[in-house]
Each structure stands twice: as C-alpha cells, then as structure tokens.
Amino acid sequence: MGSLDIAANMPIIWRHSVDEERYEKARVGRVFNRRRPKRYPVAVVEAESEEHIVQAVKLAIGQQLRISVRSGGHSWAAWSVRDNAVLLDLGKWEHISLDKDAGTVTVSPSTTGHVLNNYLGQHGFLFPGGHCPDVGLGGFLLQGGMGWNCKNWGWACENIVALDVVTADGELVRVDEEQNSDLFFAARGAGPGFPAIVTKFHLKVRKSYTSMLASTFVYPISKYSEVLDWVVKISPGFDDAVEIVACANTPAEVGEICITAHFVTFKNTREEAVKSLELANTTRPEGFLVEIVNEPTSLAEEYKAQALANPTGHRYCAENGYIKNDSNVAAVLEPSFTTLPHPKAFAIWFAMNPCSRRELPDMALSMQSDHYFAVYTVWEDENDDERCQKWTRGVMKDLAPHCEGAYLGDSDFQIRQTKFWTDDKANRLMEIRRRRDPTSRICGYLIPGDASGAEGLENIDKLHLD
C-alpha cells in the first residue's frame, strides 16, 4: 500500500485541505500553554488506536516527513508542534487496564495523572503521576517524572515495567529489561528525544493511602530567609511519607508576595499521619499569616490546588535547576522568590533528599540534587510576554552557576541548554538515538532552528537567548 493510501485509512487533517479553524484546533487546541508556537505541521493524525500510530509512522516514512508526538500537550515549549512534520496527537487513543494480582496498570500515553488516579483509587491503588491533574503520562514519564512524593518514592519512571513502542522504521515492539533494553534505558529519562513512539506504558502501582494530612504555613516575604532556611534544614528529618515544598506566590487574600511551606503526608491512620508532620508543626517559625495544621486532604484536593495555581488559558514560561548541595539555598533563590513579575507567577523549592542520595537504576535519568528549584511565570496578556520572559531568563542567568544541571520537564532548549544527565548517561543516550533513528524521523530535542536532529542534545551549558 502506498503511503497516501495508508493516510486514507486514518483520522488525518492535512494543512492544505481544511479550513484554518479546524487546522488550528488540531495544531494547538490541546496545547496547555496559551503562548502558541509559530510552527506549522503539514498534517495532524488524531490516532485512536495503536494501529493508527504504526500507520502514521509509515506515512511519514513514505512521504519523507518527520513525525512529532503529543500525549497530554503539557510541554511548556509545545515540543509537539514542529514545522513541516506530521503531528501525531494521541489524545483520542485511550486505554487503561489494571492487573490487580500483578499490581500493574497498562495505560495509553495521553492518560493524565488525574484520570489514572480516579480509576486506580476505585481499586485501592495509586500512581505517582504529575502534580497537575492534566499532565499526560507520555511526556512526564519519558522525562523521568517528578511525581507525588518523588523525594521518597523515587522517580515515576522507576515504576515502568515495560513499554510498547513503534520504532522509527514503523515496527511495534515490546521494550523491557530483556527486549530492546537500549530503549528501556532511554525511555526512562530521554524526554522529548526518545527515538521511538510509546503506544502503551506498563506500570507498577502502589496501594493507596487512607489518611492524608497537610500542614501549611504562609508568611510575609519579609520572613523569606528564615522560613526557607528552616524548611531546607528540617526536610531530611521527616519519615518517608512526607512531600515538602516551599513556594513563593501572591495569595489573592494577601495581595503581596508570600512564602509558604507545605507538607503533605501519605499514611493509613490519622495517628501515623499526625506523627509524621510533628516536626513541621512543632518547629515552624513565628510570624505566620496563616497556619493550617494537620488538615485532612486527598489526592483529589491536592489536584484542585494545583489546577488553581496552573490555570488553563494562560501564558507560561518555566525555568529550573538542581541547586548544588553545598549552596546557601536561601541566598541563591532570594531574587527569584522575592521579585516575581506577575501576581500569578510562582517559584518553588522542592525537597529531593533522600531520592537524590540514592544510587539510581541503570536509566538515562541521572541528574539530581537535594534541592529542586523551578519558576513558573504565568500571565494572561500578550503585552506582558517580553517582560515576563525577560525576568525569567534574568533570574535563571544568575542562578545557573549555582546549579548542577536541570530537569527536562521544566526546560526550553530554545532558550537555554545545560546538563540534563551525567555525561556518561548522556553519551549512551545519544548513541542510542543515532542508532535507533539515524535520519531523525521522530522529531527530537527542539533547539533553535530545530537543528538538533539525530545527534540529539549536547549535555553542556549554552545560552541561546540572553
């Protein structure tokens, strides 16, 4: 069958043959960031099955086109939208099935953390997907996945048992420790440079928790140093149920920048949960504006709070880094935490120790430190684009020398490259890329001019936009 005959059997929208509105909806309708890219695919395949994914790759091969993939559409830089490529949108390919005895779930990549946990919750299980409800498992897991209680439960990708993927030459294959093990290494940390297309993830699940509690302390930003020093210092003293984040934001009720410390514990009895938050509750500094101690919560409640902080229909840019362990964290983060450029912007310090101190499995993901920093600059008005992005770049320029490297998930390589892996893992990953997809059929890392190709991403500091 010729490649255009293949296209006749697929849900495909060609740019040249539909009206602009339909094309635009297919191009960016499922992209979370309202700051739309000026990149234009030749066609969009709205796959509904694994067979459509295989056919889309064959079509791209036949037409000598590149192919890009979209699962949940949450990459900040809209990596799925590429010039002159076939965009394979997996939003309509839906699959979830649980094997209770094995403790595994099989999901299609566009499944979101929220959808998966709604389903698993009914069966007494949980998966540590992204903190925001609508992040797709596809992009999230390929990057490593900083999911719920990552500091203790580890990277979400460590729960991948196997994957089904379509290779760059259009073959549907199983990937695990034994079969296609090079792709198994790559799938856990390659991010948007994975040289194949995932059709299904097979994941280990955890038993869900029946008593989640949260303690939250909000302070005026004048208490910034004292509060951040305190959170950083006490974090290693908690048990393995507690997720910890410090956040600078502008709560509407206060109307000015505040610093908040938020502790969530995942336990099975209230007594255990109260005990695990005791360290925070008994040592928190005086001078808070709001103190909420041992408040019952749930994943559903935490998702609601995340969705409020990351509203849809807004313009975003994100930056991040792993702050070196020997840094004075509060001093290094002060400019970003105290000068946010918009009332909707926020910055976080996310505790990663003890995960950061463990030896990781043999996988591409390899960059981490005790201190994860990210800034999410959120705004609504296009006129604020330049100001908000400039502020983000400026803050990160000063901070970068204090970082070991960065996380793919909150990065934009068109602006800045850095170390995303240790050098040995980066070299191995790029070798796998070159071998598995020598013509760069599958769009990889998006650098300026979309020029990275089969070579992949250099694991070095490079500033593309000052």
Ligand SMILES: Cc1cc2nc3c(=O)[nH]c(=O)nc-3n(C[C@H](O)[C@H](O)[C@H](O)COP(=O)(O)OP(=O)(O)OC[C@H]3O[C@@H](n4cnc5c(N)ncnc54)[C@H](O)[C@@H]3O)c2cc1C
């Ligand atoms: C509001 C918000 C909250 C977030 N919270 C978190 C968080 O808590 N933890 C965290 O770790 N990250 C978080 N992120 C970052 C997020 O994980 C990444 O942006 C991730 O890429 C999103 O995955 P996606 O499938 O939704 O994105 P997409 O834009 O659909 O995919 C991103 C890229 O991944 C690759 N890809 C996706 N699916 C496939 C596939 N099936 N086969 C091959 N390649 C594929 C492609 O290169 C694609 O362009 C958040 C992002 C947002 C916008």
